[in-house]
Amino acid sequence: MTIKRREFVVGAGVIGVVGVTGGSVAPQPASAEHAMQMGAKQTAQASSPAQTATSAPPEKRAYTFLNPDEATWVEAAVNHMIPADDLTASGVDLGIAYFIDQQLAGGFGQGGKMFMQGPWHPGVPQQGWQVRLSPAEAYRAAIPAINAYCTKTYGKDFSSITESQRDEVLNDLGTGKADSGPLPAGLFLDLLYQNVMEGFFSDPAYGGNRDKAAWKMIGYSGATGNFVDLIETTYNKPYTEPSQSIADLS
Amino acid sequence: MATKLKPVDAVIVGFGWTGAVLARELTKTGLNVLALERGGMRDTIPNFAAPMIHDELRFAIRHDLMQDASRETLTFRNNVDQTALPIRRWGSFLPGNGVGGAGVHWNGQHYRFAPSEFRIRSHYGERYGKTFIPKEMTIQDWPVTYDELEPYYDRFEYLCGTAGKAGNIKGVIQEGGNPFEGSRAREYPNPAMKRSFQMKMFEDATREMGFHPYVQPSSDVTQAYTNPEGVDMGSCVYCGFCERFGCEMSAKASPQSTLLPLLLKDPRFELRTLSHVTKVNLDSGRKKATGVTYIDSQGREFEQPADMVLLCAFGLHNARLMMLSGIGRIYDPKTGKGGVGRNYAYQMSSSVTAHFNDKVFNPFMGAGACAMIIDDFNYDNFDHGPLGFVGGSYICVESKGQRPIDFRNLPPGEPRWGKGWKQSVAHWYNRTFVIASFGSVTAQRSNYLDLDPNYKDGFGNPLLRMTFDFSKNDLDMSKYCTDRAADIAKHMNPDKMGINYRKGPYSIVPYQTTHTTGGTIMGADPTTSAVNRYLQSWDVPNVFVMGAGAFPQNPSHNPTGTVGALAYWAADAITTKYLKSPGRLVPS
Numbered sequence: 053m054t055i056k057r058r059e060f061v062v063g064a065g066v067i068g069v070v071g072v073t074g075g076s077v078a079p080q081p082a083s084a085e086h087a088m089q090m091g092a093k094q095t096a097q098a099s100s101p102a103q104t105a106t107s108a109p110p111e112k113r114a115y116t117f118l119n120p121d122e123a124t125w126v127e128a129a130v131n132h133m134i135p136a137d138d139l140t141a142s143g144v145d146l147g148i149a150y151f152i153d154q155q156l157a158g159g160f161g162q163g164g165k166m167f168m169q170g171p172w173h174p175g176v177p178q179q180g181w182q183v184r185l186s187p188a189e190a191y192r193a194a195i196p197a198i199n200a201y202c203t204k205t206y207g208k209d210f211s212s213i214t215e216s217q218r219d220e221v222l223n224d225l226g227t228g229k230a231d232s233g234p235l236p237a238g239l240f241l242d243l244l245y246q247n248v249m250e251g252f253f254s255d256p257a258y259g260g261n262r263d264k265a266a267w268k269m270i271g272y273s274g275a276t277g278n279f280v281d282l283i284e285t286t287y288n289k290p291y292t293e294p295s296q297s298i299a300d301l302s
Numbered sequence: 303m304a305t306k307l308k309p310v311d312a313v314i315v316g317f318g319w320t321g322a323v324l325a326r327e328l329t330k331t332g333l334n335v336l337a338l339e340r341g342g343m344r345d346t347i348p349n350f351a352a353p354m355i356h357d358e359l360r361f362a363i364r365h366d367l368m369q370d371a372s373r374e375t376l377t378f379r380n381n382v383d384q385t386a387l388p389i390r391r392w393g394s395f396l397p398g399n400g401v402g403g404a405g406v407h408w409n410g411q412h413y414r415f416a417p418s419e420f421r422i423r424s425h426y427g428e429r430y431g432k433t434f435i436p437k438e439m440t441i442q443d444w445p446v447t448y449d450e451l452e453p454y455y456d457r458f459e460y461l462c463g464t465a466g467k468a469g470n471i472k473g474v475i476q477e478g479g480n481p482f483e484g485s486r487a488r489e490y491p492n493p494a495m496k497r498s499f500q501m502k503m504f505e506d507a508t509r510e511m512g513f514h515p516y517v518q519p520s521s522d523v524t525q526a527y528t529n530p531e532g533v534d535m536g537s538c539v540y541c542g543f544c545e546r547f548g549c550e551m552s553a554k555a556s557p558q559s560t561l562l563p564l565l566l567k568d569p570r571f572e573l574r575t576l577s578h579v580t581k582v583n584l585d586s587g588r589k590k591a592t593g594v595t596y597i598d599s600q601g602r603e604f605e606q607p608a609d610m611v612l613l614c615a616f617g618l619h620n621a622r623l624m625m626l627s628g629i630g631r632i633y634d635p636k637t638g639k640g641g642v643g644r645n646y647a648y649q650m651s652s653s654v655t656a657h658f659n660d661k662v663f664n665p666f667m668g669a670g671a672c673a674m675i676i677d678d679f680n681y682d683n684f685d686h687g688p689l690g691f692v693g694g695s696y697i698c699v700e701s702k703g704q705r706p707i708d709f710r711n712l713p714p715g716e717p718r719w720g721k722g723w724k725q726s727v728a729h730w731y732n733r734t735f736v737i738a739s740f741g742s743v744t745a746q747r748s749n750y751l752d753l754d755p756n757y758k759d760g761f762g763n764p765l766l767r768m769t770f771d772f773s774k775n776d777l778d779m780s781k782y783c784t785d786r787a788a789d790i791a792k793h794m795n796p797d798k799m800g801i802n803y804r805k806g807p808y809s810i811v812p813y814q815t816t817h818t819t820g821g822t823i824m825g826a827d828p829t830t831s832a833v834n835r836y837l838q839s840w841d842v843p844n845v846f847v848m849g850a851g852a853f854p855q856n857p858s859h860n861p862t863g864t865v866g867a868l869a870y871w872a873a874d875a876i877t878t879k880y881l882k883s884p885g886r887l888v889p890s
Contacts (some may be wrong), residue, residue, distance in 0.1 A: 068658045077458045133719035139728055156708035160364060167375040171756060175387045179378060182387055184831070245718070253706040254359035269724070270731035272666055272706050275356035277541025277669035280496075283701070287499040290732070301353035 095108055113150050113259065117157035117188060125195045126152055128211035133248045134219050140265040143248065151251030151260030161188035163221060174236065187243055194240040197233030198225070203218075256297050267295040304595055304603040310336040310572075313594055313608035315579045315623065316615030318403020318846035319862065320569035320869040321563065321857075322557035323458075324612050326531070327873035328695075329570040331881065336606065337614075338596050340578040341400030346558050350406075350548030352541075359711040362546045366391055367407045369399040374759040376618060380771040380807045381748060382635065388757050388765065394809065395648075395816040396546070397616050402557045404616065404816065405862075408672025409545045409702060410521040410554045412464045413859035414455050414867070416681040417448035422692075422855065426684060430687055436619035439692065439775060440638075440745045441647055442854040444565075444824040445835035446887075448484045451867050453627050454874070456487055458866030459485070462555030463527040465492040465671075466519035480516040492524045496540070498701035500663050500735040501674040506794045513678040518698065519863070520671030521555035535559050542703020544670025554670065577604075580761055582611050582627035582845060591629075591845050597761060609884075610844045610876075617851030621751050621821035621832075622766040630832050631839045633750050635769070641797045641832040641840065643752045645820040646770055647856040650695065650780040652804040654737045654787045655711040656796040662732050663764040665709070668701030679783050680741075680858055691775045695741030695858055697790065704731075711736060715796035737787040740815065741780050742858040746773045751821040772806040780804045819859050822851035824868075834888040836875035837868060843886045846872055 057118035115123050127149045134143030143149065155161050163186030175182045185193060199209040202221060204211045210221060228237025249258030253267070255275060261267065267274050274295035282291070313331035314321045325335045344367075360366045369375075369392075377386035398404040403860075421443045426434055435441065468489045469479025478494075494517040497505065505515040522538040529535065536551040536559075544554055552559040565571045576599040583605065585590045594605035613620040624642050625632055633640035665689045677683055680694040710727050711734045717723040754767035772780075782801050791799050804814075825831025828840040837852055841847040848869050850861040879887055 078888065117588065128738075134724070135721055137724060139724050141311050163372075165365070165391065167371045167388045169388070169757065173385060173387055174668050176380070176384060176807075178380060178561075178807050179384075179387045179389075180393055180809070180811045181390045207822075248719075249710075250359055250363060250707055255357055257357075258359055263542050266706070268707060269728045270710075271729070272663075273351045273664075277356055277539060277543060279540040279542070279664075280538070281496050282664075283540050283667045283672075284496045286664055286667070287502065288661050290662050291667075298353045298357060301356075 057150070078151035099234060113147070117161065118153045121199070122195050123149065123153070124211045125199065126191075128218070129222070129244060130248055130251070132215065132222070133245070134252055139269045141262070143252065145263055146252065146262045147256075147260045148248055151254070151258055152247045154259050155247060155250070156188040156191060161191075162186050163188075171302040181239070183239065187232070190235055190240060190243060193234050194232040197231050198240075201231040257299060264295045264297055304605040306605045306607065309593070309607035309609070311608065311613060312607055313338060314612045314614050315594060316340070316403060316613070316619065317401050317557065317573060318398070318614065318616070319405040319557060319866055321403070321612070321614035322405070322561040323567055323866060323869040324614060324848070324873050325571055326561050327870070327877060329565070329568050331877050332570070333568050334673070335572070336608070337573045338577040338579050338606070339401055339573065339575045340593065341575065343404065343573075343575045344401045344548070344558070345562070346548065346550065346552050350550045352550040355547055355550050356541065356543050358707050362705060363406075363707055365396055365546070367398060367400065367423050367546065367548065368392060369397040374765070376766040376768055377703065377754040377757050378768045378770070378810050380769070382769060386756075386767045386769070388755055393811045394814050395818055396813070397618065397816070401573065405556045406548045406558065407546045407861055408554075411671040411673070411860040412433040412459065412462060412466075412519045412521040412555075412863045414484060414486075414863050415448070415857045415859055416683075418480060418682050419857040420444040420446065420448050420451075425682060425684075426692055427516050429682065430554050434686075434693060436775065438747045439746050439773070441692065442645070442745070442823070442825055442830065444854055445824055445831070446871065451864075451871055452484065452487060453838050454867040454870040455863060457870045458863065460491050461531065461560050462521040462864070463520045463523040463529055464519055464555070465494055465524040465722075467517060469516060478516065480675070480677055481514050482681070482683045490519065492527055495520045495522070495524060495538075495669065495672045497674065498663070498668060498672065498870045499661070500665075500699050501672070501701055503794055504674045504699035504737065504790065507707040507790055508676050511790065511793055512795040513676045515674050515676050518671050518673035518675050518700075521862075522549075522669040522671050523553050523555065529560055529884045531561060531564055533560055533563055538669050540667055540669050540672065542666050542668045543703070545702060578761070579623065580626070580763060582613075582623060582629060582842075584628065584842060588628065589842060591842050596640045610846070613845065613847045614849070615890035617818055617821055617849045618751070618766055618768075620847050620849055620851050622753070624822060624832065624839075624847065625753050625766075626763055629839055629845060632752050634746055635750055638747060639823070639829060641652040641823065641828065641830060643750045643821050644830065644832070645823050645854055646749050646751045646768060647745050647819045647853070647854050648770065648808070649743055649815045649817040649858070650739075650772070650776050651814045652739045652784040652787075652803050653802045654702045654784065654791045655713070655739060655800040655802070656791040656794060657713045657730055657732055657734045657798040659733060659797045664732065664733055665701070665704035666733065668703045670702050672702060673700040676864050679786050679839065689778075689782060691779045691782070692744050693742030693776065693779045693858065695739040695780065697737060697739050697783060697787045699737055701737055706731065711800070714800040737791050739787050740858060740860075741776070741783055743776050743856040744773060744821075745820060745855040771808050773802070777804065777806055817850070817856060819850045819856040819861060822847045822849070823854045824852040825854060828890040834886075834890075836879075836887045837872040838875075838880070838887050840890055844884060846876065848872065
């Protein structure tokens with residue numbers, strides 16, 4: 053099972069935190085500490101034309117929240133939603149899985165600004181989040197349940213099923229047809245989707261959107277901000293200046 | 303046991319726009335004013351410094367400047383048959399926190415309400431007959447007219463350096479302005495915002511269709527400006543980071559960029575931050591406030607005596623504080639009696655997306671109040687007779703900076719992820735704009751605020767409970783106006799378009815607007831309002847209650863212009879009438 057997951061990772065051309073060296077199959081890391089050591093072995097191989105253009109090898113980065121099974125799952129989901137193509141490198145190579153890990157480890161994931169006092173009731177959808185779990189706990193609860201659903205339905209876990217099956221599972225998570233454990237239908241897909249989009253489009257300071265790839269892809273200016281002389285003079289003309297991150301401007 | 307502090311002349315609860323205006327007006331008369339703010343100190347430098355402030359994730363998505371819901375939130379249900387549950391994380395609206403309040407992170411969209419709005423019930427009755435307004439619709443005339451408020455609207459616009467083009471000066475319609483607006487005494491203090499390509503397209507299309515486009519009045523100031531208080535403001539650079547962000551240029555009007563520098567130098571003024579007011583204290587007769595109780599960051603309780611208590615927090619908090627303090631009678635939907643919590647209302651938002659293969663819009667360029675508007679379907683500017691609903695919407699194209707985590711409008715039917723999605727977003731992000739409709743919400747007997755019986759905040763006080771749903775009237779209105787926005791989109795002949803109607807039931811999950819109104823409404827009748835025409839509590843005359851909670855219903859246009867005008871109006875009544883003869887300014 054473990055080997056198969058790794059093979060998927062290799063097959064997808066991923067150079068992730070729990071990644072591979074020179075195409076060989078790496079053992080599954082057993083702990084966050086181990087993951088960090090494994091991270092040190094990663095190499096900066098180009099997996100897409102877009103990545104060839106990047107300026108430096110990916111920084112060595114360790115997961116500090118996701119356990120190995122969760123990391124495998126999140127990487128598969130991230131690369132499914134943001135696959136490598138001629139527009140950008142894969143979601144994992146852009147740091148989105150790392151971004152999610154860091155968000156889950158921090159205030160957002162821990163529900164730092166969420167009201168978590170009882171009593172608890174399911175309520176109605178228009179009352180929003182009413183599960184007694186932080187976002188990080190929601191990932192922790194959902195991932196094994198989804199893997200179990202995939203194994204039951206397709207005979208393999210989420211990271212090992214085909215691309216079209218993965219598409220089906222994600223869509224079925226939205227409708228509730230696919231089981232996400234103790235969570236109400238749709239909640240986990242919404243959370244995951246939001247976090248993937250955040251990791252893709254937020255400032256690279258947070259670990260995703262490596263080399264501002266998502267900003268370049270859509271032509272977004274980034275953190276830069278003085279358009280007083282352009283807003284009335286660039287009618288129907290593309291903005292040609294490079295996207296700028298907070299670090300670029302600091 | 304609370305520590306009793308040295309008395310002050312006036313204590314302000316919450317230091318946002320209205321707190322700043324009242325502090326300035328009252329200190330000018332020689333009063334000692336203390337402002338208690340539950341959040342922390344923030345100023346342009348260093349809190350809003352660029353490039354740090356240009357961080358969509360931190361500010362727009364994670365709500366860095368907003369109230370921390372883990373400590374205090376409110377509960378919500380659509381109707382009395384549901385059990386209200388806490389809003390565990392913010393969605394539909396975003397209450398602010400800290401010095402400057404929502405005045406820090408607003409967009410700068412600075413409107414006046416139309417004259418007809420101030421006498422809405424009378425107006426509809428006269429034009430469409432008394433039976434036109436359904437029984438359950440509890441809209442009320444304001445106890446103040448547009449003409450009475452005009453000088454105060456003017457004052458707040460000049461304080462903010464509002465940029466715009468007048469549509470009506472002393473009754474004379476002005477070319478390029480909004481011809482539906484009420485008469486104003488003079489032109490705006492600064493010239494209108496620049497037009498983006500998509501604004502120009504909307505302007506041309508709506509003019510061709512016979513409508514009356516105008517550039518949105520903006521308190522994102524368009525040139526270096528010194529306001530009448532002598533405070534210098536910067537000039538907007540159209541960076542596109544206004545809504546949910548502070549302004550690094552001091553170009554967006556805020557308490558910090560218009561009044562705070564003066565107040566911080568004034569020995570008659572003190573700003574005490576991280577001080578959370580838990581109640582207004584009343585004397586034994588419960589007809590006079592003796593001051594407030596607050597808790598500091600170490601949990602110490604203080605009693606702050608004051609001759610006057612000015613509730614200047616966000617409308618929802620003012621309503622809750624009145625209820626927690628026992629000021630006024632809490633509204634009961636069964637009997638329809640009680641002024642506090644009554645007529646809670648919101649704003650209807652919907653949109654049409656227009657997508658053009660052969661055009662490029664650079665949607666990141668802009669400012670929070672950089673938009674082209676029509677009011678042809680707003681207020682009673684169109685014939686409601688055959689339509690059967692009350693209210694309307696302004697329809698607009700906004701160039702307020704489309705940051706990509708939040709704003710990626712694709713044509714209908716596009717994939718949500720994968721290669722197909724990437725190609726779609728890469729193509730359409732820069733080739734799309736939104737025609738938005740922002741409309742009124744009529745007050746309804748079943749929509750109100752009270753105290754929650756089950757949930758408490760970190761201080762052990764009941765949370766506010768919101769009971770709210772969209773009415774058929776407002777959904778019909780929104781549908782009609784969204785269809786008019788779609789007509790405009792079609793006129794521009796886009797390659798693709800999408801229509802996003804607002805549908806019920808109301809949900810607190812997706813962000814819509816933070817224009818919550820009502821709950822402490824002003825009125826002429828003490829049995830159906832919380833405060834009188836001077837925003838003075840009917841029951842405890844040395845308590846004044848500011849903010850959009852005073853609006854008897856939500857008129858459609860954004861609230862801040864009127865919030866500021868009412869603050870000046872109330873300040874004028876306090877300084878010229880109340881201080882001379884403290885007591886009720888309106889007999890009940």
